[in-house]
Amino acid sequence: MKFFIPLLLAVLLTSCTTIPKPETFFQLTPSSSKYKALQSRVIETSKDKELLSASAAVLQDLGFQIEESVIDAGMLRAVKERSAREYSQEMGRFFIFLVGLFAQTSIIIPVDLHQQVAATLIIYPEENSTSRFNVRIMFYRKLWKGEGSSGNQSIPPGTQTMEMINEPEIYRQFFAKLSKSVFLEIHQI
Amino acid sequence: MTGRLLILSFFFVLQACSTGSTKPPDNLLSLTEAQMKIRSFQTRTFDVSDQQKALHAVVSALMDLGFIVERINAPMGLVTAAKFAGTGNSGFVEATIMIRPKGDNQMEVRVNALFNTKPIEDPKVYQNFFATLQKSLFSS
Numbered sequence: 001m002k003f004f005i006p007l008l009l010a011v012l013l014t015s016c017t018t019i020p021k022p023e024t025f026f027q028l029t030p031s032s033s034k035y036k037a038l039q040s041r042v043i044e045t046s047k048d049k050e051l052l053s054a055s056a057a058v059l060q061d062l063g064f065q066i067e068e069s070v071i072d073a074g075m076l077r078a079v080k081e082r083s084a085r086e087y088s089q090e091m092g093r094f095f096i097f098l099v100g101l102f103a104q105t106s107i108i109i110p111v112d113l114h115q116q117v118a119a120t121l122i123i124y125p126e127e128n129s130t131s132r133f134n135v136r137i138m139f140y141r142k143l144w145k146g147e148g149s150s151g152n153q154s155i156p157p158g159t160q161t162m163e164m165i166n167e168p169e170i171y172r173q174f175f176a177k178l179s180k181s182v183f184l185e186i187h188q189i
Numbered sequence: 190m191t192g193r194l195l196i197l198s199f200f201f202v203l204q205a206c207s208t209g210s211t212k213p214p215d216n217l218l219s220l221t222e223a224q225m226k227i228r229s230f231q232t233r234t235f236d237v238s239d240q241q242k243a244l245h246a247v248v249s250a251l252m253d254l255g256f257i258v259e260r261i262n263a264p265m266g267l268v269t270a271a272k273f274a275g276t277g278n279s280g281f282v283e284a285t286i287m288i289r290p291k292g293d294n295q296m297e298v299r300v301n302a303l304f305n306t307k308p309i310e311d312p313k314v315y316q317n318f319f320a321t322l323q324k325s326l327f328s329s
Contacts, residue, residue, distance in 0.1 A: 024274075025274055025282050025302065025314060026315075026317040028321055032255075035253075039252070070262070072263040072264065073261040073262075122245075124248075136252060138257065162272075
C-alpha cells in the first residue's frame with residue numbers, strides 16, 4: 001500500500017507526457033484558421049511606423065516590457081512576469097497530500113509558481129493595398145513549477161511548460177485598445 | 190609516499206594520452222553525401238520575386254503552425270522560431286528559416302528544424318512545412 005500511490009502517481013504522470021510525432025510539427029490543424037482569425041485584424045492606416053509604435057504603447061499599457069523590435073519586418077516581442085499560484089492547484093496539492101497520509105507516505109505534487117506572459121506581434125500591408133495593414137498578435141505563457149516530493153523521492157523545481165492563450169476576450173480587448181491607440185498616435189493627440 | 194607518487198605518475202600518463210594522440214578527421218568540414226541530401230529536402234524554390242512578401246508568408250505560416258517567432262532579420266531574410274510540442278509539452282521544436290533571392294523572379298527558402306536539440310532528418314517533416322508555406326504564399 002505504501003508504494004501503491006507513488007507508483008500510481010508515476011504511471012499517471014508518465015501517461016500525460018507522450019512524445020509527439022515529428023511529422024505533425026509542421027502540419028496545420030483544423031483549429032489553425034480559427035486561431036488565425038482570432039489573432040488578426042485589419043487596421044486602416046498607411047503609416048506602418050505609427051502603427052507599430054501604437055502597438056508598443058498598448059503592450060506597455062498592459063504591463064508588458066518590449067524585448068525585441070524589428071521595424072523593417074514589422075515585429076514586436078514583449079513579455080511580462082507574473083506569479084502563477086492558483087487556489088485550485090493549491091487545493092489539489094493539499095488533497096493529494098491527504099490521500100498520501102492515508103497511505104502513510106508523503107506526496108507533495110509540484111504546482112505552478114511563476115509565469116511569463118509573452119506576445120509576438122507582426123504587422124504587414126494587405127495585398128494590393130497601401131492604406132490597410134494586417135496586425136497579428138499571439139499571446140502565450142511559459143510556466144515554471146515549484147518543487148515537490150513523492151515519499152523519499154524529491155521532485156526538483158523548475159519544470160517548464162508552455163501554453164498558447166486562446167481566450168477570444170483577451171484578443172478582443174487588445175484590438176479594441178489598439179484601434180484607439182492608432183487613432184491617437186496618427187492624429188498626434 | 191609511494192601512493193602519492195603513483196597517483197602523480199598516473200596523471201602524467203593520462204595527460205600524455207590526451208595530447209597529440211587524437212587528430213580531427215580530415216573530412217570534418219567537408220560535405221558528405223548525406224548532408225547534401227538533407228540540404229536538398231530542406232530547400233525549396235518558390236516563384237516569388239519580393240523577398241519581403243516571402244518573409245511575411247514564412248512568418249504567417251509559422252504562426253499558423255503555433256510557433257513563436259523569436260527573431261527576424263529582414264535584410265538577411267532570416268527567421269528563428271520555436272514551439273513546445275506534444276500533449277505534455279515534452280518536446281521543444283526549433284526552426285531557422287533562411288530566404289534568399291534566386292535569380293530575378295524566385296526565392297529560395299531553406300529550413301532547419303531541431304527537435305529536443307537534435308536535427309530532424311525526416312523529409313516528410315520538411316514537405317509538410319513547404320506545403321503550409323505554399324498555402325500561406327499563394328492563398329492570401
